[in-house]
Structure formats: structure tokens, C-alpha cells
Amino acid sequence: MSAFPFEISATEGAARTGVLKTPRGDIRTPAFMPVGTAATVKALTVDQVASTGADIILGNTYHLMLRPTAERVARLGGLHRFMRWDKPILTDSGGFQVMSLSKIAKVTEESVAFQSHIDGSRHVLTPERSIEIQADLLGSDIVMQLDECVAWPAEENRAREAMLLSARWGARSKAAFGTRDSQVLFGIQQGSTFEHLRRESAARLIETGFDGYALGGLAVGEGHEAMCEVLDYAPGLLPADRPRYLMGVGKPIDLVEAVARGVDMFDCVLPTRSGRHGQAWTWEGSINLKNARFAEDDEPLSPDIACPASSHYSKAYLHHLVKAEEILGQVLLSWHNIAFFQALTAAMRAAIAEGRFAAFRADFKARQRIG
Amino acid sequence: MSAFPFEISATEGAARTGVLKTPRGDIRTPAFMPVGTAATVKALTVDQVASTGADIILGNTYHLMLRPTAERVARLGGLHRFMRWDKPILTDSGGFQVMSLSKIAKVTEESVAFQSHIDGSRHVLTPERSIEIQADLLGSDIVMQLDECVAWPAEENRAREAMLLSARWGARSKAAFGTRDSQVLFGIQQGSTFEHLRRESAARLIETGFDGYALGGLAVGEGHEAMCEVLDYAPGLLPADRPRYLMGVGKPIDLVEAVARGVDMFDCVLPTRSGRHGQAWTWEGSINLKNARFAEDDEPLSPDIACPASSHYSKAYLHHLVKAEEILGQVLLSWHNIAFFQALTAAMRAAIAEGRFAAFRADFKARQRIG
Numbered sequence: 001m002s003a004f005p006f007e008i009s010a011t012e013g014a015a016r017t018g019v020l021k022t023p024r025g026d027i028r029t030p031a032f033m034p035v036g037t038a039a040t041v042k043a044l045t046v047d048q049v050a051s052t053g054a055d056i057i058l059g060n061t062y063h064l065m066l067r068p069t070a071e072r073v074a075r076l077g078g079l080h081r082f083m084r085w086d087k088p089i090l091t092d093s094g095g096f097q098v099m100s101l102s103k104i105a106k107v108t109e110e111s112v113a114f115q116s117h118i119d120g121s122r123h124v125l126t127p128e129r130s131i132e133i134q135a136d137l138l139g140s141d142i143v144m145q146l147d148e149c150v151a152w153p154a155e156e157n158r159a160r161e162a163m164l165l166s167a168r169w170g171a172r173s174k175a176a177f178g179t180r181d182s183q184v185l186f187g188i189q190q191g192s193t194f195e196h197l198r199r200e201s202a203a204r205l206i207e208t209g210f211d212g213y214a215l216g217g218l219a220v221g222e223g224h225e226a227m228c229e230v231l232d233y234a235p236g237l238l239p240a241d242r243p244r245y246l247m248g249v250g251k252p253i254d255l256v257e258a259v260a261r262g263v264d265m266f267d268c269v270l271p272t273r274s275g276r277h278g279q280a281w282t283w284e285g286s287i288n289l290k291n292a293r294f295a296e297d298d299e300p301l302s303p304d305i306a307c308p309a310s311s312h313y314s315k316a317y318l319h320h321l322v323k324a325e326e327i328l329g330q331v332l333l334s335w336h337n338i339a340f341f342q343a344l345t346a347a348m349r350a351a352i353a354e355g356r357f358a359a360f361r362a363d364f365k366a367r368q369r370i371g
Numbered sequence: 372m373s374a375f376p377f378e379i380s381a382t383e384g385a386a387r388t389g390v391l392k393t394p395r396g397d398i399r400t401p402a403f404m405p406v407g408t409a410a411t412v413k414a415l416t417v418d419q420v421a422s423t424g425a426d427i428i429l430g431n432t433y434h435l436m437l438r439p440t441a442e443r444v445a446r447l448g449g450l451h452r453f454m455r456w457d458k459p460i461l462t463d464s465g466g467f468q469v470m471s472l473s474k475i476a477k478v479t480e481e482s483v484a485f486q487s488h489i490d491g492s493r494h495v496l497t498p499e500r501s502i503e504i505q506a507d508l509l510g511s512d513i514v515m516q517l518d519e520c521v522a523w524p525a526e527e528n529r530a531r532e533a534m535l536l537s538a539r540w541g542a543r544s545k546a547a548f549g550t551r552d553s554q555v556l557f558g559i560q561q562g563s564t565f566e567h568l569r570r571e572s573a574a575r576l577i578e579t580g581f582d583g584y585a586l587g588g589l590a591v592g593e594g595h596e597a598m599c600e601v602l603d604y605a606p607g608l609l610p611a612d613r614p615r616y617l618m619g620v621g622k623p624i625d626l627v628e629a630v631a632r633g634v635d636m637f638d639c640v641l642p643t644r645s646g647r648h649g650q651a652w653t654w655e656g657s658i659n660l661k662n663a664r665f666a667e668d669d670e671p672l673s674p675d676i677a678c679p680a681s682s683h684y685s686k687a688y689l690h691h692l693v694k695a696e697e698i699l700g701q702v703l704l705s706w707h708n709i710a711f712f713q714a715l716t717a718a719m720r721a722a723i724a725e726g727r728f729a730a731f732r733a734d735f736k737a738r739q740r741i742g
Contacts, residue, residue: 039691043698047679068666068691076669076687084683276698295439298447308418313455316447320410320439327414327647330698 002211004142004184006243010353014235014262017352020212020243022141023182024080024088027055029243029264030348032255032341033090035272038063039073039083042272043327043334046085052307052339053346056088058267059140061133062097065123066116070137078139090267091140092247093130093173093188095147096216107148109165127172135183144214145173147188152220159192159217166190166216167204174208184211186245189238192217193230202237213238214245215263219254228257235262252281252344256364259348260357266345271337276330278322281340285369289333294319307339373582375513375555377614381724385606385633388723391583391614393512394553395451395459398426400614400635401719403626403712404461406643409434410444410454413643414698414705417456423678423710424717427459429638430511432504433468436494437487441508449510461638462511464501464544464559466518467587467619478519480536498543506554515585516544518559523592530563530588537561537587538575545579555582557616560609563588564601573608584609585616586634590625599628606633623652623715627735630719631728637716642708647701649693652711656740660704665690678710 008018020027034041034049036057041049049057059079064070076082079089095112098105102114111126130146147166150159170187177185187210191197205213215234218227227249235244235258245265246258255266271281278290280301287294297315305311309332321329351360379389391398405412405420407428412420420428430450435441447453450460466483469476473485482497498517505514518537521530541558548556558581562568576584586605589598598620606615606629616636617629626637642652649661651672658665668686676682680703692700722731 038695038697039688040697040699043702045679045699045702067695068687072667072687075667076685082685082688082691084688296443296446308416314447314453316439316443317410317453317455320453324409324438326409326411327698327701328411328416331414331416331702 002184002242003181004211006212006241008241010355012352012355012357013260015259015348015352015357016262016264017349018264020264022088024086024141025055027088027265028345028349030255030259030345031055031265032345033058033265033267034338034341035060035267035269036083036085036089037269038067039079041334041338043276043331044272044338046083048335049085049338050087052335053342054087054338056090056141057085059089059091059138060097061091061094061130061138062101064138065094065133066118066121070133074137074139078137080139088141089138090142091134091138091144093134093144093146094125095130096149096248098125099149107165109168112146112148127169128176131173131176131185135177135180141183142212143177143183143185145170145185145187145210147190147216149190149217149220150192152192152217152222154192156194156197159190159194160197163190163197163201167201167208170205170210171208174210186210186212186214188214188216188247189234190217193222193226195233198230198234199237202234206239210242212243212245214247216247218246219249224251224254224257227254228261231258231261231263252341253365253368255341255344256348256361259352260361271341272334275334275337278329278333280318280333281337283364283367285367289315289318289322289329291319301336302340302343305336305339305343307335309333309335310339373555373613374552375582377583377612379612381726383723383726383728384631386630386719386723386728387633387635388720389635391635393459395457395512396426398459398636399716399720401626401630401716402426402636403716404429404636404638405709405712406431406638406640407454407456407460408640409438410450412705412709414647414702415643415709417454419706420456420709421458423706424713425458425709427461427512428456430460430462430509431468432462432465432501432509433472435509436465436504437489437492441504445508445510449508451510459512460509461513462505462509462515463618464505464515464517465496466501467520469496470520478536480539483517483519498540499547502544502547502556506548506551512554513583514548514554514556516541516556516558516581518561518587520561520588520591521563523563523588525563527565527568530561530565531568534561534568534572538572538579541576541581542579545581557581557583557585559585559587559618560605561588564593564597566604569601569605570608573605577610581613583614583616585618587618589617590620595622595625595628598625599632602629602632602634623712624736624739626712626715627719627732631732642712643705646705646708649700649704650708651689651704652708654735654738656738660686660689660693660700662690672707673711673714676707676710676714678706680704680707681710
């Protein structure tokens with residue numbers, strides 16, 4: 001019995017909608033989690049993030065352990081209090097950023113050793129230390145096991161090695177985490193694009209037993225089609241009664257296709273990162289506000305979305321802000337994009353609840369011009 | 372009879388408090404106008420600006436005529452609609468930025484010619500063109516005459532020459548502006564730090580007749596003491612029954628000392644500019660959040676100010692955001708600083724209304740540690 005009940009209220013094919021219940025509030029699924037890397041969803045206040053309907057945000061263990069350090073966050077009352085976000089927080093384990101951002105990463109059975117990308121200082125992360133940082137010091141609600149995510153493409157042997165290490169680290173994470181009243185632990189499936197490795201990974205995770213299961217090692221360069229091929233079978237290998245979380249995904253079309261295949265949760269820097277670079281996501285696809293064709297476009301980005309950034313300001317104004325390199329342009333586009341991703345997951349939840357997700361999916365794909 | 376009635380409700384010595392009534396809303400004086408250079412108060416949404424209690428903001432003619440151009444703003448419905456700010460806007464004439472920002476500025480009796488600092492394009496500004504841009508194209512509520520502001524220190528002859536040209540440009544501005552139902556025109560006193568030039572300037576402006584009178588050519592390097600010496604006599608040379616506006620000022624202590632000498636309105640980039648660089652203004656003076664002494668300071672900047680940036684987040688969190696160069700740090704410190712400047716003018720209004728401004732001024736000076 002998990003500390004966070006997961007109540008699925010409707011399904012359509014593999015797609016499902018429901019609620020993951022936590023002491024800090026309900027997480028409506030399918031859910032998109034804005035990424036709050038360094039204790040801030042970049043460019044946005046917590047009130048702006050909450051106003052979009054986000055039920056949960058993600059914090060990055062790697063960034064926080066380096067600055068301001070997990071111990072300092074703990075002394076200041078934990079991550080929720082530090083950043084003034086009182087709804088649930090999921091923290092990643094730090095493993096992915098160690099591989100992608102830090103200067104030197106040495107992986108052994110025991111740990112991963114690395115140098116900070118900020119100041120070159122040396123650090124070691126073990127499964128146990130990652131649990132301590134996430135659960136005890138930051139105080140996150142959903143804790144992720146430390147895993148090894150291989151680059152894509154991966155040789156099968158290399159992918160198998162990393163999957164097995166991740167499974168052993170999952171068991172160590174579970175032992176360190178124990179059982180807690182108000183926090184839960186998610187395992188992470190690995191195996192790259194090899195079905196039998198994904199199957200073995202899932203079996204080992206289920207043997208250990210987690211409160212939720214993430215799909216790791218996707219959206220690392222394999223592309224939308226290859227990812228969908230993995231998602232044709234990988235979510236179904238994981239327990240149906242617990243949330244499935246596709247890490248680091250993705251574009252709106254990725255979300256829709258993953259939900260169709262049984263995924264419940266997502267996180268991605270895309271809405272905030274692309275917002276800082278002048279890009280907006282809409283029901284019609286993505287547009288770049290730098291484009292001169294918006295210079296006198298008096299319409300808002302998405303009049304149907306209640307967020308002021310989506311419906312209050314004109315594209316002409318946003319174009320001006322982006323061209324003038326005004327911070328407000330980055331703020332408004334980040335805010336709109338987060339609001340759009342929340343509107344998208346809300347629309348999917350409603351469509352599944354009303355048994356019209358197939359039609360929604362077809363219509364969505366027809367309207368999206370990927371740009 | 373001006374289109375904007377100015378009702379002074381209380382005075383204490385030279386200090387006064389009142390309301391400048393405009394069709395877009397009351398401006399409570401003493402008033403601080405946040406600067407919205409390029410159609411945005413830098414880093415802040417209009418809702419954030421309004422939430423601080425700001426009754427009016429300032430727009431820069433120089434920046435707007437270059438980008439997105441005044442004609443484009445006009446086609447998009449004017450500056451208020453373009454930036455979604457429905458309260459009053461004061462626009463400057465463009466003259467000061469031409470002198471301080473543009474590449475080449477050639478001043479003749481007729482006009483000032485300059486090259487854009489953005490793309491080197493050539494432009495000419497006349498008193499008549501400045502009125503057209505401000506009043507007809509941008510649609511501002513308070514329009515400023517074109518003037519020539521000399522650098523400090525200035526030779527007396529040079530200061531006199533610029534003062535006389537400004538007076539002639541003031542008369543041309545008035546002729547071009549005419550009389551309007553819902554917009555007003557302010558003249559600008561010049562004369563550097565020479566009392567007899569300030570006196571002659573005031574006399575010529577009064578002869579032309581304006582809806583309000585600005586004190587120009589101050590806060591250009593002369594320092595707080597020298598500015599206060601000019602303010603000992605200069606505001607008193609201007610009509611007591613119309614608003615007096617000290618342009619480009621200033622630090623909190625400058626505002627308090629200027630109000631004590633009869634000034635009603637202020638604008639300055641200081642709160643937003645210093646906010647983007649980690650500096651916060653408080654009742655105890657200014658502090659730099661980069662300083663390590665704030666790393667675990669769990670107190671907010673100003674618990675008595677209702678703005679979330681002032682009372683919701685800890686200095687430790689702001690320190691972290693500034694150190695990590697997060698946009699949210701720039702947003703929150705800009706927001707807090709604007710809120711603090713509004714709280715300061717609100718406190719002065721209340722003190723004058725209650726006949727305790729002298730005590731407020733003494734207490735304020737004692738508490739401020741200029742840093």
C-alpha cells in the first residue's frame with residue numbers, strides 16, 4: 001500500500017486519467033510538471049506557476065546539492081519553504097545531470113563521482129546519498145532512485161550493464177528510503193530501445209517494489225518515432241495501478257502520443273527554455289515571436305487560455321519584447337508555454353474522462369504544425 | 372484651466388500632498404512613476420506594477436520612436452493598449468536620451484539630429500515632432516516639451532544658451548500641442564545650478580503657460596547636496612497650484628528631501644536597474660543580495676510591504692537567485708524596489724496629510740544607511 005493513493009477514474013485504450021493523492025495536494029493525471037531546476041521555475045514566480053494549474057513541479061538534485069547545497073536548504077526549512085511552493089515537488093536523483101552537465105563522471109558499482117560545472121569542486125553521489133538529499137534535506141514529496149542513463153544510440157551490452165546497475169541502485173535506494181508516511185519513491189526503468197532489456201528492467205523494479213515507475217533513457221536523441229516504438233510496449237510492462245512517469249518529455253505531440261500509450265506524468269524544460277528564446281507553443285504548433293510576420297499581429301497567443309500571457313497581450317507586443325530583448329518577453333513566453341502545457345494535459349484529462357480521447361488525439365495532430 | 376485638475380489637500384512647510392485628476396485615474400502626489408522605457412517596466416508585468424500602487428508610469432519617446440516606432444504603436448491602438456496598461460502614462464520628449472544614448476546629436480534652433488544607438492539610422496526630432504509622437508501617436512496622458520539638458524558641470528553661458536533654447540522649444544511645443552480635453556503638457560525648467568537662470572527659465576515657462584512644470588537638468592552628476600541647494604529655491608519659482616516634477620530622481624533620500632522642498636512627482640530607473648543588479652532598497656537603506664551575509668537570512672526584505680517580493684520570499688532565497696543568476700531574482704528585486712518606492716511615497720503622503728512629515732523625514736534619514 002503506497003502512501004500516495006492513485007485513483008484512476010477513466011481509461012480509453014491504454015490512456016488513463018486519475019488522481020495521485022498526496023498530503024500537499026492532488027496531482028491530476030495526465031500531469032505535466034514544470035521544471036524548477038535551481039529552486040525556481042525559470043523566470044516565473046510560484047504564483048504565476050500555480051495560476052497555470054500546475055499541481056506539482058520538479059526540482060533538480062544535482063543543481064541544488066551544488067548551490068545553495070542541500071544542507072543549506074534543509075537549514076532554511078526544506079525546498080518547499082525555501083522557494084515558497086506549498087504543493088508537491090518531485091526531485092530527480094541527480095544522476096542524469098551528472099552525466100550531462102558535470103565535468104568528469106566516474107561510475108562505479110558504489111557511486112558516481114563528478115566535478116561541479118559551476119566551480120569544479122568534487123562530489124560523490126551514491127543511491128543512499130541521493131535519497132538523503134531528496135527525502136531528508138530537500139524534503140521532496142516524490143523521490144527518484146539514482147540510475148544510470150546511457151547516451152543514445154547505445155550498444156546492447158552497454159545498455160544492459162547500465163540497466164542492471166540501475167536496478168541494483170534501485171534496490172539500494174528502496175532500502176535507504178524505507179517506508180515513509182508522506183513521501184514516496186519511484187523506480188526508473190532503463191534498457192534504451194531494447195525491448196527485452198526494458199522487460200528485464202521492469203521485472204527487477206517490480207521485484208523491489210516502488211510507489212511509481214518512471215521510463216528513463218528516452219528523449220535522449222532517438223526521435224519521436226523511435227520513442228513511440230518503445231512506448232508501444234514499455235509502459236505496459238510497468239504496474240497498471242501505479243503512476244507511470246516519462247522523464248524529460250517533451251513536445252506537445254510527444255505528450256499526446258505517450259498518454260495514448262499509458263503514461264501519466266511528464267516533465268520537461270522545453271516550455272521555459274523555448275520561452276526564453278522567443279518560441280511559443282499553441283494549439284496550432286510552435287511559432288517564433290521574433291518573426292517579422294508578428295510585428296503587427298494584434299491577436300493574443302491563445303485566447304482560450306485564461307493565463308494573462310496567453311490571452312491578454314498581443315503577439316505584436318510579444319514580438320516587440322523579444323526583439324528588444326526585454327526580460328518581460330522571456331517571462332511572458334515562459335508563462336504562456338507552461339499555461340499551454342497545463343491546458344494540454346487538462347484537455348487530455350477531460351477527453352479521456354468523456355471517452356473522446358481518440359478524437360482529441362487525431363484532431364490535435366491535424367492542427368499541430370511542428371515548426 | 373488645465374484639463375487635469377490638481378487638488379492639494381494638505382501642506383506642511385513646502386511639502387504638499389494631493390491628487391492630479393486624469394480621465395485614466397487619479398495620480399496621488401507625491402508620486403513615483405516607474406520607468407517603462409521600451410513599453411515595459413523592465414522585468415515586470417503590468418499587473419505586478421499596478422499591484423505596488425503605482426498610479427502612473429513613464430514611457431520613453433526616444434526608445435519607442437526607434438523601436439517599435441511610434442507609427443506602429445499608433446496602428447496597434449496607442450501605447451496604453453499596446454502594453455496593456457490602462458492607467459495614466461507620462462512620456463518624456465526624447466531629448467534627454469538623444470543626448471545621453473544616441474551616437475551623434477546635432478542641436479540647432481530648429482531640431483536635434485541623431486543616429487539610433489540600435490542600428491545607426493538617422494532621425495530628427497523637433498518640438499513639433501515630439502508632440503506628434505507623444506500626444507498623437509503614442510497617446511500619452513502627460514506630454515513633455517522637448518528641451519536641451521546640458522551636462523554637469525556646465526559653463527554659465529552654455530547653461531544659459533540651453534535654457535533659452537528650451538524656453539523657445541517650450542513655446543513651440545505649446546503651439547503644437549494646443550489645448551486638449553484629455554491630455555496635458557508640461558514645461559521643463561533648465562538653468563543648471565545657476566539660480567538666476569532657473570528664475571529666468573521659470574518666468575519664460577510661466578509666460579508660455581503649462582499644465583505642470585518639471586525641474587530638468589538635475590541628478591546629472593552634481594550630487595545630493597548640490598541638488599538640494601537648487602531645490603531650496605527652484606520649485607518655489609514654479610506655480611504653486613500646478614504639479615512640480617523632478618525628472619530622473621532618484622534615491623529614496625533624494626525623494627524625501629525634494630518633497631520637503633515642494634516637489635510632487637518623480638521618475639527614475641533606479642529601482643528596476645538596481646534590482647536587476649541584486650540591489651534592494653529598504654527602510655534601512657540599500658543592501659546587495661549577493662553579499663554572503665544573506666545566504667541564510669530567513670527574513671523577507673520588508674515584512675510591512677504587501678508586495679510578495681517584499682514580504683513573501685526570504686533574503687536567503689533572493690541571495691540564492693542572484694548568485695545563480697536566475698531571472699526570477701531580477702524580477703523579484705525589481706518588483707520589491709518598485710513596491711518600496713511606492714510605499715515610500717505613500718508614507719510621505721500620509722505624513723503630510725497628518726502634519727507629521729518633519730518627524731517622518733528626520734526618522735527616515737536616521738534609519739537609512741546609504742550603501
